[in-house]
Amino acid sequence: MLANDHIDLTVEPGEIHALLGENGAGKSTLMNVLYGLVQPDQGEIVIDGRRVECHAPQDAIEAGIGMVHQHFMLVPVFTVTENVMLGAEQTHGGPVAALDRRRARERVVEVSREYGLAMDPDAIVEDLPVGVQQRIEIVKVLTREVDLLILDEPTAVLTPQEIDDLLAVMRALQAAGKSIVFITHKLREVKAIADRITVIRGGRVVATTGPETSEDELAAMMVGRSVSLAVDKQPAQLGEPVLEVAGLAVDDERGHRAVDRVDLTVHAGEVLGIAGVQGNGQTELVEAIMGLRPVVAGTVSLRGRSLAGRRTKQILHSRVGYVPEDRSVDGLVKEFTVAENLVLNMYDTEPFGTRFMLHRDAITKSAADRVARFDVRTSSPQAPAATLSGGNQQKVIVARELTRPLTLFVAAQPTRGLDVGSIEFIHRQIIHERDVGTAVLLVSSELEEVLALADRVAVMYRGRIHAVVPPDTPREEVGLLMAGGSTSGEPA
């Protein structure tokens, strides 16, 4: 696959250069080439007029390039100092190369103070919040005396407040003469900080412009045509309450309270959207509803009947559809065929099978129908799901859930990482499901998506429903709520 096709990119000294593109446009591949993690088939990298070859990250570091990866490259069980020194260890010298932790620690303190990146050098990384971990990554890069920093989607997991902090750090770095490549797909941040913007799409550079370009123009360049995420839909025909959550409390893996006294109700025929920065308890909330995570306190009931003690299987079989947030890990068995994935949670139910037997003919036949109906692009229903593109894999999951009669449809991050075509398709399916009277619970960290689809928007912050607002609430106001700001909406 050609992920990058004849890309030219020039970064000036002391510049913040945004690299803007959709998911899958080839941004990360480009940066991995720069950083020596992926080898280019042709082309060259020139730094300060000198041609450099980056065959390994070490070459990039020596050439003065540092990278903060989207998924942090930190060893969770190491201390901050150990993580920062790894690969460039201060030692007492000699063949033994015993570590000089004191000197390494001083360096961490020095750099973090210089750029205002507060951290405890002796803390174990896995105990630290994401924002701090990102700071450690930045310090790690800075201690290596780089001139060019690449930040790969640095804001994806941050709260608005943390994003502001990050932008301030970036300005401080710029003031210190560093160049920054800022990879993102968020227009607002680009506009806020970039000196120049390069838009890439389908592995090619579409344009290089300045921050004066409007958001609409940037969006059009990014997706290739003007798109509105606005979905055509009629006002909701609210029916009776289907899902009722009251006083729900749920813990995460480490025993921290992730969902804290949440109340919400989803009615038949409406989409309740949950907005919030990722990691504010949405995952745990959905998993608790689906019986995948123990409920610490409170109740979840479906059509007035408590789901307490019900297993996931029973819940799924009581007409609940579920699109899990992590498609490739939770939603599919990639080695299974498309046909098998289409019955992954109904294989032991007529017409597909019984408790003991599979009806393989019925499974095959239904797969052919559903592949056609949902336009799943696959060589055959018998092809392994792994051979499908991300968008088509998600269509398999959606087809699995939406081709059986539902009263509740729970969709978590249903369009994450998909191309625009697939996103629109899935959005239409969700609205269609609502229109036939299903109650829909939509969780998304893309605020635009929630605002476009939902009939009511519940904002989740630190495990609590902070407010429930109508979808025409101004974006800025919802953003403020997501950051824990004061509310003007009514509690649920």
Place this chain on the structure above:
Amino acid sequence: MTAAVHTPTSEPVRFWSRERKVGLAVTVAGVLAAFGFGALAGDQPASFTLADNTSGAAVSINGLLGAVLFGLLGAAAGAGLWLPGARRWFGALLAAGIVAVVGSFLCWQLSDSALNIMPLGQVAQGSMRFALPLIFGGLAGVLGERSGVINIAIEGQFISGAFAAAMVATLLASVWAGILAAAVGGLVIAALLAVLAIRYLVDQIVVGVVLIVFALGLTGFLFEQLMRQDPSRYNQPARVPTWEVGLLSDIPLLGPVLFRTNIFVYLALALVAAVHFGLFHTRWGLRTRAVGEHPTAADTVGVRVLGMRYRNVLVGGVLAGIGGATFTLEATTNFSKGMTAGLGFIALAAMIFGRWSPVGVLLAALFFGFCRALAIYLGTIGSPIPSQFLNMLPYLATIAAVAGLAGRVRAPAADGKPYVKG
């Protein structure tokens, strides 16, 4: 890496913490020992000597009194785990509890036997002798797994080391050449493991199992075809000499174990110290652990992941090979088919029980060695306890450890996962 904001709204305080669970178990064991062993105790006094035979000064205690006293001490240690701040003393209190329960058990056994004197020196030396190969093997496991390569083939490295040591030491009439050859023997199996696991990405457990079969088969075949035909030419190595360290060797109990012994013991202890220092205080160690925990992170800061893994697995092979030499140059002086008898698996257990740390390996190996030595000793005094059950103890203890019955045992995060760039 978790990508979630952890917002601890309430720090969980579980009533049944690890300390309390273990404490309860130790207390119950202590009370049971006090009553059970006390009730069973015979009328002989139980005597312990520090020497390696039954002569010399002995400490005697009434069997009933000893069993009850030690049992209550154990219960007290268990109760200690319930005190606030016990977390810091967890290891010490647990060890004290176990030692006390074992003491109670011994008081019963001795007081009930005609041979009521226990030579602690003999048991200590036996423990060290059985522990010896486990220390080498366990360290080999630590090296591999800390860098992310599961080395289940320790058994295979043992047997090939044992074979090479016997053969070369006989052919060249030099135990030193034998030790060298053992290192090479272990290295060969480790090299196969490394290439298949790292280069060809074969499941590391599959490779390990197959290599064990391969090594057992190959050495067995060569034993039948060569050694059995002409033992004096191929299979009569000398024993490694015993070296004394001056006055230290006269220390009671510990002297003979640590300072009047052979190169293998000195080497094993030195290696434990060296690997410990290396792993936690040098550049090599930091990188090894990084590669075993998060290879991609190590790669992005310029650490050569595969190079580290190769190097560690190969060094581990050398250590396990030398451990194999103890079978033919120290414990016995000839090679026989399948003589490692699954000790490679106990070495693996020692590594896990020792929580992937060198010092842990040493302690686990000594504990396992003690179980073996005790089983043999109880056999000689005609104990009604079948020696088989004591011999099972290391394995059952390891199962208990991985099942989290005594705290969580955590393997390096990337252990067993091949690293593929990109």
Place this chain on the structure above:
Amino acid sequence: MTSDPAEPAPAEPAPSTPAPASGPAPDSARWGTRFLYHLWSANAFTVTALAIVLALLIGAVLIVVSDAEVRATYGYLFARPGDALTASWERISDAYATLFRGAVVDPGAIGRALDGTGSWAAVFGPSSETLTAAAPLVFTGLAFALAFRGGLFNIGVQGQTILGAIGAGLAGFLLPLPVLLHLVLALLAGGLAGAAWAFGPGILKARTGAHEVITTIMLNSVAAIFIGWVIIQSWALDQSRQGAISHPVDQSARLPRLFGWLDPGLRVHLGILVALAAVAGVAWLLNRSSVGFELRAVGLNPQAARVAGMSVTGTYVLVMVIAGGLAGLGGATVVLGTAYALTTLVAGSVGFDGILVGLLGRAKPWGVFAAALLFGALQAGGRAMQTGSGISLELVQVIQALIVIFVAAPALVKATFGLRAIRIGRISGVAARGW
């Protein structure tokens, strides 16, 4: 493509269908050439066949190296190279010919049977021995393969086999029962004992996450010690015989010989038919049943299986229990079919070999059956080679290990023979995992 154990699709028999090559086969080619074209792609069948060839070649080197007389001829290799080559060739061909005669059929015996100087039993003797050796391996191979498909690496086959042997043996000489019933109960006792032994690791994995590799390795050792204790108990030990050996199994509990009426020396017994039934049963379970669907889903992606409402922990326990039961039946087959009494080493390495069989059979039931036949043949032939050519049985063990190494690392075979690269059936049906 049938070579991938992860491949859930139809239940194919042994992996013999040529896989699609990466490039299109020449269209004009006749069927034969096209067959050869596909054959030379690195499909599962070709890789396995070449792995066997490679392993035998390395075995040949070992035969030469370990033979003093042949080695001597290499001392003057440059003076008279013919000597060394002739001596090596003779030694190797003699050894492997003996292996073949002991495993499949002795052409000479056919001649003798035809002209009346020999018996037909001598003709069928080798295949009888092969089937006899294969029967327990089918069970232990299935025990490994089934667990593997369910995402568990069951190194504990050996321990479960030992327990099966104990269960079957005790039922065989302690229970006074009538003919058919005794055999059925003894087999059942073996299966249950194996299942019980495997339940522990299964429940520990499900409840505490304790890695089954560690727990089952430990239980293997415990089982080996345990059988040593059982045999010397007064209710088990046969005091009329030398050494640690139990009472013999009653006639009524023994697996009847299939061709005893032809010649009592033909040892092949009912066990191989039971094994065949087990293969069919496991194949049905894996591919046609809802439980099999769950099992495969859990094996490939436990997270997704859980989200889809399956009980991952329940599946782990179930898989281990079934696998343990199969391994137990393997042990029972040994005791009731050939050994007839318990000794400490009665299970030999049937359990460990089962792991290799399961891997070689790519964790597919019929693949396991084919692999067990191959291993059975190697063992039967190996014994003939040991007595006939003086080459010790361990050579077979080495060859078996080598075959599996080459099959597990198809890239090695591919590089050696320059096969065309295609998607190769790797043994890693379950993603590589740590502890």
